[in-house]
Amino acid sequence: MRFAYSSVQTRQEAGVLFAALDAGRFPPEGVKAAKRAINNLTLPDQANLRSDSAMFLDLVSLPETRERLDYLASRGLHTPGELERDLGKAVAEFR
Structure with a gap:
């Protein structure tokens, strides 16, 4: 449960x-x-959860989102380290 x-x-x-x-x-x-x-x-209503998930997937597929994710991944996204400890700073540095 x-x-x-x-x-x-x-x-x-x-x-x-x-x-x-x-x-x-x-x-x-x-x-x-x-x-x-x-x-x-x-807990969220299941219908709202599905709607939010669909919106997230739509946004992640945008070229500018992919560009940012690639930038962050090349600097250590999803691995323990400085980027994960200060993700806000890394996002702000993206140009």
Whole structure:
């Protein structure tokens, strides 16, 4: 089951909460209901998700987008390093 963060502030807090839930400290039906309620409030509607995905694919196929992605890939996109740590700077430097 997918689960989105609600008022939990950090991944560590979420991990503690999930460990407590999975350890059986709460009734299973209550846990399922709570997860379902949070998912209903926080996860996108599937139709919107498909629409956003289609728009993304359309934009990625544009020549100017491909040019930028090639530029970033040649400088280390998707690999650990300086570009990934400061992606905004690399995007701003593109000419």
